[in-house]
Amino acid sequence: MIEHVAQYIQYEFYNIHNPHGLIPQFDTEEIHLIFAIFFFLLLASIAHNYYPKKVPVLLWMFRMGVVMQGYHMIEHVIRVYEHNVYGCEYCSGILGMFFNNIPLHFVMNWAVLIIPLVTFLFFRRIFK
Secondary structure, rough: OOOHHHHHHHHHHOOOOEEEEEEHOEEEEHHHHHHHHHHHHHHHHHHHOOOOOOOOHHHHHHHHHHHHHHHHHHHHHHHHHHHHHHOOOOOOOOOOHHHOOHHHHHHHHOOOOHHHHHHHHHHHHHOO
């Protein structure tokens, strides 16, 4: 997540059109895909196995976060495919064809982090 914040700051404030974040060696599509898959599996496992069904609104919100992360994972699968086939460094993916990828990915990453986190915090407060 810190990498995406760094990339957004580099893009928005330093006018770097291809920002690589704090650790450029880790700014590869394959690493992003691995993280997206891991985070999706973690959220899906929590939603399916551990998240209590007692508060349907919180469960629904948490599952929306899982769905958003699932889409985020698909975005990275497409970007890895484009990278391997076309050799692009900053491949567009699906939504990148319509929006700028740097701000889009920044917002997408924060959304898939904040939605599950907020529902978890509400859950902890309700069942204290």
